[in-house]
Amino acid sequence: MTNTLEVGGSERQFATLVESLNRDRFDVHPACLRRIGGLSARLGEIPEFPPGGRLLGWQAQRAQLALVRRMRRDGISVAHAFDFYTNLMLIPAARVAGIPVIGSHRQLGDLLTSTQFKAQYWAFRFCSRVVCNSRAAAKTLLAAGLPEQKIEIIPNGLEEQSFAECVPAIPRRPQVTRIGMIARMNNVVKNHPAFLKAAAKLAGQYPNVEFVLVGDGPLRPGLERMASGLGIKERVLFLGERHDIPAVLASLDVTVLVSSSESLSNVILESMAAGVPVVATDVGGNSELVKDGETGFLVPVGDEQKLVDALAFFVRDQASRAQYAEQSRKVARSHFHIREISRRFEQLYLTLSEPA
Numbered sequence: 001m002t003n004t005l006e007v008g009g010s011e012r013q014f015a016t017l018v019e020s021l022n023r024d025r026f027d028v029h030p031a032c033l034r035r036i037g038g039l040s041a042r043l044g045e046i047p048e049f050p051p052g053g054r055l056l057g058w059q060a061q062r063a064q065l066a067l068v069r070r071m072r073r074d075g076i077s078v079a080h081a082f083d084f085y086t087n088l089m090l091i092p093a094a095r096v097a098g099i100p101v102i103g104s105h106r107q108l109g110d111l112l113t114s115t116q117f118k119a120q121y122w123a124f125r126f127c128s129r130v131v132c133n134s135r136a137a138a139k140t141l142l143a144a145g146l147p148e149q150k151i152e153i154i155p156n157g158l159e160e161q162s163f164a165e166c167v168p169a170i171p172r173r174p175q176v177t178r179i180g181m182i183a184r185m186n187n188v189v190k191n192h193p194a195f196l197k198a199a200a201k202l203a204g205q206y207p208n209v210e211f212v213l214v215g216d217g218p219l220r221p222g223l224e225r226m227a228s229g230l231g232i233k234e235r236v237l238f239l240g241e242r243h244d245i246p247a248v249l250a251s252l253d254v255t256v257l258v259s260s261s262e263s264l265s266n267v268i269l270e271s272m273a274a275g276v277p278v279v280a281t282d283v284g285g286n287s288e289l290v291k292d293g294e295t296g297f298l299v300p301v302g303d304e305q306k307l308v309d310a311l312a313f314f315v316r317d318q319a320s321r322a323q324y325a326e327q328s329r330k331v332a333r334s335h336f337h338i339r340e341i342s343r344r345f346e347q348l349y350l351t352l353s354e355p356a
Contacts, residue, residue: 001030001090002082005046006037007241008184009266010106013133013156014082015039020157020342026349029074033063033085038243055088067093077353078102078128084112084120091123100128100352107263108284109140111189121146128352131345134264134285152348155288156264157341158332162246162273169247170212170237177315178210180252182245182267183259185217191281192223194258198307200230206315209235214248216241249274253321254314260301262286272332277324279310295328 002014018030035048049067052059067090071079079094079101081087087103094101103124109117121144124130131152132138138151170178179199183190192213199211213223213236220238227236242248249255255271257280264285271278272289278296280286290296297310314321 001049001080001086002032003085004034004037005032005039005043007039007243009156010083011037011039012266013106015042016157016159016338017342017345018043020159020338022342022346026346029076031067031070033089038241049089051085051089055085060089064089064093064096068097071097071099078349080104080131080349082106084116087120087123091126095126101126102348102352103127103130105130105132105137105141105263108137108261110261111187117144124150129348131348132263134288136285136288137263154341154344154348155336156266156269157338158269158273158336159338162270163329163333164246166246166250168251169239169242169244170251172251173210176208176210177206177254178212178252179254179256179311179315180212180214180248181256181258182214182248183257184215184241185213185219185223187217188219189259189261191258191260192219193226194302194304194307195256196223196226196230196232196236197304198256198258198311199227199236200232201304201308202311202315203232203235205312209315211236212239212248212252213237214239214242214245245270246274249276252276254279254311256307256311257281257286258301258307259283265289269332269336272328273336275325275329277314277321277328279307279314291327291331295324295331 002011005011018028021028030046032046032048034050049063051063076099079090079099081090082104091101091103124146129152130150131154133155135153138153181195202209227233249271255276255278257265257267262284268278268280268289278290280290280298281301282298283301287298290298292298299306299310
């Protein structure tokens with residue numbers, strides 16, 4: 001169960017896992033709290049259980065009772081909550097239904113309020129397992145006191161199509177290097193301004209560099225004004241929300257991720273699979289993906305000059321860029337292919353469904 005069907009990293013991982021589980025062994029029942037977002041077309045009319053505006057309100061309680069009835073009716077053996085709000089909704093409902101339940105911790109926890117973190121932590125106390133998608137995310141729960149035996153670390157997975165060659169969404173131009181950032185424009189933690197400031201510095205040094213921003217949200221108008229104010233409006237392409245990320249990545253030479261908080265970034269994984277080297281901030285689980293100096297570069301949060309220097313290296317040295325790209329693809333295929341990730345989830349589901 002996921003919160004919504006919006007086109008975010010967690011939601012796309014949800015859809016990928018739903019589609020990859022072995023249907024000869026598993027009868028999969030995906031659900032959500034609110035059936036909104038671009039993934040609706042991909043997953044279809046899956047059932048929704050809207051909690052209303054308050055998780056402790058009457059509508060939320062009705063939704064939880066509906067969940068209990070639905071799980072009993074469908075003979076669910078294991079329930080799996082995929083994100084924060086579904087942790088708080090599905091875990092209690094599964095316990096009432098007498099069903100083993102898995103919670104998910106797909107962020108570091110620093111973006112939650114103290115009250116939210118405590119509420120989720122206590123929900124996790126009643127889980128059979130909590131899946132973290134990075135060692136960094138697991139550390140935050142261990143530090144809070146969650147028993148180690150409750151925690152499973154299973155990273156995000158990549159579909160086979162993520163490795164396929166595809167036609168670039170933006171036609172390639174000879175001698176032009178494209179640097180892109182893929183992130184929804186709805187949270188300041190993604191730090192788009194840092195990308196634009198670095199772009200302005202690079203634009204002054206290298207006339208053959210273009211910049212691409214992929215994503216949409218309420219922050220976009222301000223970012224467009226910022227690009228204009230920095231004098232790089234004509235050098236920055238705002239592509240909006242896209243559902244053809246492999247084709248977008250095929251248009252890029254370097255991907256940038258300058259977030260101040262990440263657990264395990266899908267953008268980094270997808271870039272590696274596409275053979276696009278990454279420059280990322282050294283936070284959370286980014287170091288579990290980017291091998292600094294081998295598949296990309298890690299830079300400290302807020303260090304604008306190191307960010308610019310790392311990007312300038314890839315602009316200047318096309319041969320090194322190709323070597324980093326090849327190594328990135330190898331690492332992604334060997335460690336993060338969805339076949340291996342779904343196998344690990346399947347084993348967890350089977351373990352929890354066995355009689356005690």
